[in-house]
Amino acid sequence: MVMGDLVIEVDVAVIGGGPGGYSAAFRCAELGLETVVVDAGKRLGGACLWEGCIPSKALLHVAALIEDATRAREIGVEFGEPHVSLDPLRKWKAERVVGRLARGLASVAKTKGVEVIGGRAVFESSRELRVEGDEPQKIRFKHAIVATGSLPSRVPGLPLESDRIMDSTAALELPEIPERLLVIGGGYIGLELGQVYASLGSVVTVAEMTDGLLPGPDRDLVQPLARRCEKLFAKIRLGTTVTSLTERGSAVEARFGGDAVEAFDRVLVAVGRAPVSAGLGLETTRASVDARGVVAVDERCRTADPAIYAVGDVTGEPMLAHRAMRQGKVAGEVIAGRPAAFDNVVVPAVVFTDPEVAWCGLTESQAQRDGRRVQVARFAWAASGRAATLGRSDGVTKLIADPDTGRLLGAGIVGPGAGELIAEAALAVETALTVEDLAATIHTHPTLSETLMEAAEALLQRS
Amino acid sequence: MPRPFALPDLGEGLTEAEIVKVLVGEGDVVAEDAPLLEVETDKATVEIPSPFAGRVARVHIQPGQTVKVGEVLVTFDDSSVASAGQGRGASEPHSPRTPPPAPSPLPRRQPATVANVSEQPVEHAAGGAGRAGASAPAMATGTGIGVGPVPATPATRRLARELGVELRAVRATGPAGRVTDDDVRAAASGSASRSSSLAARVNPAQRGQAVAEPGAAAPTRGGADAERAQVAKPLAPIGAEAPPLPRFEQWGPVQRQPLSHLRRTIAERMALSATLIPHVTHFDRADVTELDAIIRRSVEPARERGLVLTLTSFLLKAAALALKEHPQFNASLDGAAGELILKRYYHLGVAVATERGLIVPVIRDVDRKPLVELQRELATLAQRVREGKATLDDLRGGTFTITNIGALGGTGAIPIINYPEAAILGVARAREEPVVLEGRIVPRTLLPISLTFDHRVADGADGARFAAAIVRRLERPEQLLLDW
Numbered sequence: 001m002v003m004g005d006l007v008i009e010v011d012v013a014v015i016g017g018g019p020g021g022y023s024a025a026f027r028c029a030e031l032g033l034e035t036v037v038v039d040a041g042k043r044l045g046g047a048c049l050w051e052g053c054i055p056s057k058a059l060l061h062v063a064a065l066i067e068d069a070t071r072a073r074e075i076g077v078e079f080g081e082p083h084v085s086l087d088p089l090r091k092w093k094a095e096r097v098v099g100r101l102a103r104g105l106a107s108v109a110k111t112k113g114v115e116v117i118g119g120r121a122v123f124e125s126s127r128e129l130r131v132e133g134d135e136p137q138k139i140r141f142k143h144a145i146v147a148t149g150s151l152p153s154r155v156p157g158l159p160l161e162s163d164r165i166m167d168s169t170a171a172l173e174l175p176e177i178p179e180r181l182l183v184i185g186g187g188y189i190g191l192e193l194g195q196v197y198a199s200l201g202s203v204v205t206v207a208e209m210t211d212g213l214l215p216g217p218d219r220d221l222v223q224p225l226a227r228r229c230e231k232l233f234a235k236i237r238l239g240t241t242v243t244s245l246t247e248r249g250s251a252v253e254a255r256f257g258g259d260a261v262e263a264f265d266r267v268l269v270a271v272g273r274a275p276v277s278a279g280l281g282l283e284t285t286r287a288s289v290d291a292r293g294v295v296a297v298d299e300r301c302r303t304a305d306p307a308i309y310a311v312g313d314v315t316g317e318p319m320l321a322h323r324a325m326r327q328g329k330v331a332g333e334v335i336a337g338r339p340a341a342f343d344n345v346v347v348p349a350v351v352f353t354d355p356e357v358a359w360c361g362l363t364e365s366q367a368q369r370d371g372r373r374v375q376v377a378r379f380a381w382a383a384s385g386r387a388a389t390l391g392r393s394d395g396v397t398k399l400i401a402d403p404d405t406g407r408l409l410g411a412g413i414v415g416p417g418a419g420e421l422i423a424e425a426a427l428a429v430e431t432a433l434t435v436e437d438l439a440a441t442i443h444t445h446p447t448l449s450e451t452l453m454e455a456a457e458a459l460l461q462r463s
Numbered sequence: 464m465p466r467p468f469a470l471p472d473l474g475e476g477l478t479e480a481e482i483v484k485v486l487v488g489e490g491d492v493v494a495e496d497a498p499l500l501e502v503e504t505d506k507a508t509v510e511i512p513s514p515f516a517g518r519v520a521r522v523h524i525q526p527g528q529t530v531k532v533g534e535v536l537v538t539f540d541d542s543s544v545a546s547a548g549q550g551r552g553a554s555e556p557h558s559p560r561t562p563p564p565a566p567s568p569l570p571r572r573q574p575a576t577v578a579n580v581s582e583q584p585v586e587h588a589a590g591g592a593g594r595a596g597a598s599a600p601a602m603a604t605g606t607g608i609g610v611g612p613v614p615a616t617p618a619t620r621r622l623a624r625e626l627g628v629e630l631r632a633v634r635a636t637g638p639a640g641r642v643t644d645d646d647v648r649a650a651a652s653g654s655a656s657r658s659s660s661l662a663a664r665v666n667p668a669q670r671g672q673a674v675a676e677p678g679a680a681a682p683t684r685g686g687a688d689a690e691r692a693q694v695a696k697p698l699a700p701i702g703a704e705a706p707p708l709p710r711f712e713q714w715g716p717v718q719r720q721p722l723s724h725l726r727r728t729i730a731e732r733m734a735l736s737a738t739l740i741p742h743v744t745h746f747d748r749a750d751v752t753e754l755d756a757i758i759r760r761s762v763e764p765a766r767e768r769g770l771v772l773t774l775t776s777f778l779l780k781a782a783a784l785a786l787k788e789h790p791q792f793n794a795s796l797d798g799a800a801g802e803l804i805l806k807r808y809y810h811l812g813v814a815v816a817t818e819r820g821l822i823v824p825v826i827r828d829v830d831r832k833p834l835v836e837l838q839r840e841l842a843t844l845a846q847r848v849r850e851g852k853a854t855l856d857d858l859r860g861g862t863f864t865i866t867n868i869g870a871l872g873g874t875g876a877i878p879i880i881n882y883p884e885a886a887i888l889g890v891a892r893a894r895e896e897p898v899v900l901e902g903r904i905v906p907r908t909l910l911p912i913s914l915t916f917d918h919r920v921a922d923g924a925d926g927a928r929f930a931a932a933i934v935r936r937l938e939r940p941e942q943l944l945l946d947w
Contacts, residue, residue: 339624345612405639407614432614434639 018046020312042118
């Protein structure tokens with residue numbers, strides 16, 4: 001077929017089939033708009049499903065199983081040494097987890113009448129896209145939604161060409177369990193994958209440029225995680241820059257800062273993600289893109305081009321799938337003429353390490369930087385019945401409230417299950433509930449959710 | 464960072480004000496506390512001073528416009544001028560998302576929820592894609608409002624967008640300052656009726672289209688003397704719905720005149736009081752021959768002290784002392800609680816006629832002040848009211864009202880109780896009349912009074928006794944001069 005032969009006309013063309021893209025497409029279709037998704041892999045799910053959230057959580061589940069089995073020894077249950085077979089593990093991850101979810105998404109798209117076109121989409125104008133690849137065609141659209149997501153960032157000066165030097169996508173493929181693994185970057189991706197490999201048997205070293213692990217949440221919430229990492233990892237090098245990586249035989253030599261040199265079997269580079277906006281032809285539209293590649297949008301996910309919207313990682317931080325999904329729905333509704341806006345007060349964040357760290361809304365350190373007066377309550381899980389029965393009393397639940405109105409402004413939780421527990425706090429902050437609302441709601445006993453109630457009560461007693 | 468200044472909370476019950484005058488223009492540099500604008504609220508014209516020193520970047524309002532508490536009036540430029548008296552000004556939006564840089568080519572207003580993004584004019588937003596260092600809270604009222612997102616559930620925020628209501632300007636009635644669905648709907652119905660009547664004003668002929676004969680005059684709007692554009696707004700409903708009016712145009716030409724803010728307030732208050740309170744009135748007359756003589760004799764000595772002694776100050780004193788004996792008239796009925804709220808203070812309102820309408824300034828602690836002081840306060844307060852300079856505090860907190868209709872003649876009147884008070888004293892003109900005293904007809908000066916009170920609170924006999932207590936005191940004026 002000659003390119004340009006086929007021109008299709010749609011109401012909405014969504015570029016990228018990740019969580020932002022498919023959420024937007026589904027919402028558009030539900031609201032009666034004819035919608036197509038152009039995805040380079042001709043599949044829905046994006047980095048989240050194929051090389052991010054889902055596969056990493058699958059592997060973290062395996063890591064947690066191994067850790068639980070190890071801990072079981074302390075309470076008199078012996079499973080013996082775990083034996084990990086990579087083939088069945090990869091198969092389970094690819095077919096039973098990712099594959100199943102992907103089939104689910106595909107069938108939802110079919111039900112809603114959303115067509116997925118394979119290929120790379122390039123804007124030719126504010127009205128037209130050119131699709132390159134296996135299914136070349138042109139798409140004339142009334143509205144386009146850019147949902148191209150992000151890719152792992154590279155470290156300038158460090159090569160990525162060797163198989164032994166992986167980004168998060170490659171690491172999730174679980175090519176092998178290296179004896180010695182260097183993780184560059186102490187953020188959430190580096191810590192999650194570092195823990196996976198450490199549990200599977202690798203000797204893990206983490207090198208982080210700043211002077212602390214996991215920037216973002218309050219330090220008192222990071223501390224239990226840092227302690228756990230110190231046990232799990234062979235070494236944590238803080239304030240350390242990796243200046244060179246050199247392949248020598250079957251090993252990679254890493255040079256830290258000045259002189260220290262160490263050899264590893266594999267290296268994982270996890271220094272963040274960068275938006276994908278280059279090569280999209282956005283310069284033929286009025287949408288504006290900044291130097292980092294972030295597409296600027298307003299509260300309704302509109303770019304500066306009235307026909308073009310953008311959602312998800314390509315619109316900048318925080319690059320989280322749940323933010324993209326909400327933005328996608330907003331964009332769909334706005335295009336359909338509904339009064340939607342991405343006016344969310346909180347975008348909760350979760351790090352799925354052991355222990356998990358989750359937070360939402362205002363943090364104590366942010367309040368401090370702003371000079372804002374807040375009330376803070378920390379409830380240590382040592383006093384939680386449920387935590388004791390789980391053998392995990394190392395958690396903390398923390399609330400930040402407005403001293404004048406008693407309104408909840410933020411929350412942070414560290415401990416197993418924090419990612420689930422944060423949902424209640426997010427609802428409370430998003431809906432402007434007060435400390436009393438939280439304290440007076442009956443929480444099931446004995447559960448970890450009681451720690452939110454306990455923290456709220458601690459705040460109440462003080463006022 | 465530009466600093467928005469919103470209409471501050473003006474106090475109990477006051478949710479909006481009408482802009483009378485804007486005293487600054489865009490680009491003006493103003494000092495802290497310098498007058499920014501004049502607004503007419505409930506019953507006073509209030510000058511709003513500038514909360515800080517700086518350059519006025521934008522004026523968002525114009526005369527004649529009604530603004531709600533929390534609505535942004537003026538945006539100040541950031542300036543080198545430090546904001547005096549504003550201790551902690553910094554407030555970074557605590558939402559974890561970074562404010563999106565404004566798309567540059569389109570000058571588009573972003574109704575963002577984050578204070579220092581939404582109130583930021585686009586010019587600035589385009590420049591500062593990074594982090595906003597510090598911004599001032601929108602208003603001086605303190606908690607919550609103006610700092611960070613407006614507390615409301617996502618569903619409520621959506622409703623606000625649907626109804627075109629600026630959430631930040633909605634008066635919150637929910638717990639901890641939360642804006643509820645009802646608050647948004649109330650705000651929307653306010654602005655909807657306003658815009659519909661605006662449309663009517665722009666196109667008055669449309670209103671007249673129902674006129675059958677082409678020759679019939681369409682209603683004209685506003686008087687020739689209407690100083691400023693008045694926007695007609697419906698009165699707040701008080702339960703009973705008024706039936707539709709007939710088309711008066713069928714009988715002759717009519718003119719439609721929007722009510723002033725003050726007129727509307729009076730109309731709403733009176734309708735509220737007359738509808739809610741079962742009024743009952745007791746008439747009496749006081750022999751003020753002696754009091755009249757004292758006032759006459761005191762004219763000279765009083766003037767030397769810079770005073771004009773009037774009957775009103777004696778009425779105030781007499782009423783306050785009588786109220787102490789009959790506390791149920793210095794009260795408010797709390798129907799919902801089933802309680803009578805007896806006030807242990809005696810702040811008396813005096814109705815003052817002004818060219819704009821009736822205004823009731825309040826004199827505080829009448830029972831504890833010597834008569835001469837009452838007289839002095841009364842004079843300065845009345846003057847402030849007539850000049851439209853009364854502050855809100857001058858007009859609030861009354862427990863009982865006196866209205867003197869004597870100056871305009873008549874033999875008596877039944878005033879309407881100043882809600883939520885329990886009683887009002889009406890005073891007509893004192894006249895010399897023939898009175899039979901110890902078998903002889905003698906000329907005496909008699910003052911007709913009417914005591915109108917809430918029949919839910921007191922019965923006829925109580926009213927008669929309370930009125931008699933006032934009369935008794937007016938008839939022994941020397942006692943009033945000493946009692947406090």
